[in-house]
Amino acid sequence: MARRDAAGRRNAVGRRNAVGRRAVAAALGVLLLLAGCTSGDSDVSPTPPPPTGAPLPDLPPYPADTHPFGAHWDWNRYDEFLPYLRKLSGSATYHEISWCSIEPVAGRPDWTALDRIAQRSQDLGIALNIKIRTEMCWATGGTPEFPRGEANKTESTMPLDMAAYQRFVGEVVRRYAPYGVRQYAIENEVNAQQYWRGTPEEYVTLVTAAAEAVHAADPDAVVVDSGISSVAYGFGVVDRLVRAGRDDEAIAAYNAYFQRRIGTRGRKIPQVETIETLRTALDNETNVRNVAFLAATEQLIDDGVVQLRQVHYYEHFEGVPALLDYLAAENPADVPIEAWEVGQFWRDGDGDDISRAEEVVKVSTMLLAGGIRQVMWLPLGYNPNNRAGSEVRYGLLEPDGTEREAGRMFEGLAIAARGATVTPVRRDGLIGVAFQQGAESTLVVWSSEFNDELRVAPVPSLRTGAAGATLTPAGAEVTISDRPILLRATGTPESILADVD
The missing domain is CATH 2.60.40.1180 (Golgi alpha-mannosidase II)
Incomplete structure (x- = not known):
């Protein structure tokens, strides 16, 4: 019930606030074509309303040396990846920082590592976006429950002193504006407990404060949401269809979207053949949280606090049309969308190099055709020492930087898109x-x-x-x-x- 109440409040209030600034778009027909259909019925369900906004299907030309196909990589392997990174000049990437890692001791920030990353990005001609997290330390109080990796990263929580947090955010923006950084995401995948300890309401408070600091430091800067996880977007897709009474579509969308995830997280992503099973999955505590944080994110977008939506997508290409349909209905037409994390989640995947590379092409181009203006593949090259012990997310390169077929195909897309409409x-x-x-x-x-x-x-x-x-x-x-x-x-x-x- 909490899930439906939260989503219902946002649809009833947020959509009314946003509808006046949305342009009616024809992208829904484009989405049907992307799905392989030549015709289809419009959404006539009263709840939620028919799409009144959509990602713009036609994008203006990119400047001569820029293109929409970028990647995210491990900066510790910069030397191995450098030959390929030069081929992605004109694209964009992002780097995640935290207040606690930059300033582990109050009043003694160390910008050395981030300065080097910003300089190298500028030298490569790759636009750098920055994700700003708090993590947990003296600045937030509390004891971490989800330490991760060799760097001992932690979940984030609310700052003890919001003014001090805003000063830190402002310093980040002022320091990196000269390097061409213009887009700042606040936190990462807050729907996941290992990334965010607080409530949706606290996240809204944090982003609102961060946005004030970002724009005070650079009026031309853009505030970006945390990037709700790929799984959470999938549950947003099916939740919307279930609430609209479109049960058969919801089941079909679920099975297309999660076809490589079913059974990987127990009851959170179960096999679904009936609407009752799907409703049970939606009512799982984790999935209730997923939908609630997606609703909070969209309220920030509707209210203008966030000026750019960040999408994460790691699923099969057959799930892309359902995602685009959701974005057509839920995203204001004047708010751009960028996919900062796009990948191929396939635990123990058995596809050959050619078929997996062709799927990279399909997913990337389908997202772009649906109006998403930037697609960043993650990972550029996978880490063989990851916690899963296998290549769960497919890299464009081998760990040593050797190009795979996927890397060559992705480069081909970048060449085709450079400076293009x-x-x-x-x-x-x-x-x-x-x-x-x-x-x-x-x-x-x-x-x-x-x-x-x-x-x-x-x-x-x-x-x-x-x-x-x-x-x-x-x-x-x-x-x-x-x-x-x-x-x-x-x-x-x-x-x-x-x-x-």
């Missing part, structure tokens, strides 16, 4: 995204599972091949299957796809 592909039976750079366009496309192979008639100058490979001239029609392929030619995306059957 991004648009979703709007053709029946095709899924993908288009990048237009001046007179030339590059399309990343594949056929949906609901369609047979498609054929594209050759146009002058058409070249084709896999992402990351050398494109070759297409002398005859090009066959498009369920494997992503690049099409590049002079002309608009529409002209390249003028003859598809």
Whole structure:
């Protein structure tokens, strides 16, 4: 009941406050295309209301040397990753800091490590975003319950002195503005107890105070939410559908979204075949918390305290349409979305290197086509000494920095997107995204599972091949299957796809 009350209050009050500043968008039709459908019924359920805002489906051109495909990496392996990082110049990344780690003793901050990261990011031409956490120490009081890793990171909680916290936040912003840092996330995945000890209400209080400090230090800076976890977004997706009475859609979305998670967390993510089982999962204490913190985050967005939504997504590509549908309904159209953590969660995954790389392409381009303006893959290269003892999240590189096929394909996306205008592909039976750079366009496309192979008639100058490979001239029609392929030619995306059957 607490879950439904919290979400209901936000939908009743927050949506009324936000609706006046939302533009009616056509992105829901785009989402249906992304799902492989050519038509579909609109949401006519009274609760929640039909989507009145959506991630913008068409993005303005990126500046000449920038693109939306970035990554997150372990700075301790900077030298091993450096050759590949140079290929991502023009993208963005983030780095997480904490008040307790920067200032382990009151009044004696040590900025050395962060200064080096900021300088190296600037030298690489990669925009740095900063996540600011408190963790637990003299500044917060309390005893940590969830210490993690060799660095002994802890969960965060409320500062003892809010004015002192605001001074710290302001100092971070003033110190790193000269390095080009403009986006500051407050905390990380607060829905998870190992990251945030406080309540949703306390998190709202913290972000509000941090936002005041950020804008006082740099009026042009952007405040970002904590980035609700990928799992929590999944429960937000199905909770919305269940509350709307769309039971069959909720079950289908759950099974598509969590297909690689089912059974990995016991009763938290169970096998679901009936609406009763799904409701039981939603009422699990952890999942109630997930939805409550998602609601608190969206209230901060609706109230303008947060100016950019941060999405985390580690699921199968078949879950992307449900996520985009949720964002179309819940995110104000004038609030941009960036995916700071995108990855491939697959415990004991058995896919070969090519199939896993092609999934990297599908997930990344589907998110971008849905209006998410920045996609950062995590991890760039996995840590073989992680707690799971296996590669649960798939890296673009080997631990020593050697490029995998996924790394080559991701680089191919970055090259195609550099300085381009991004648009979703709007053709029946095709899924993908288009990048237009001046007179030339590059399309990343594949056929949906609901369609047979498609054929594209050759146009002058058409070249084709896999992402990351050398494109070759297409002398005859090009066959498009369920494997992503690049099409590049002079002309608009529409002209390249003028003859598809």
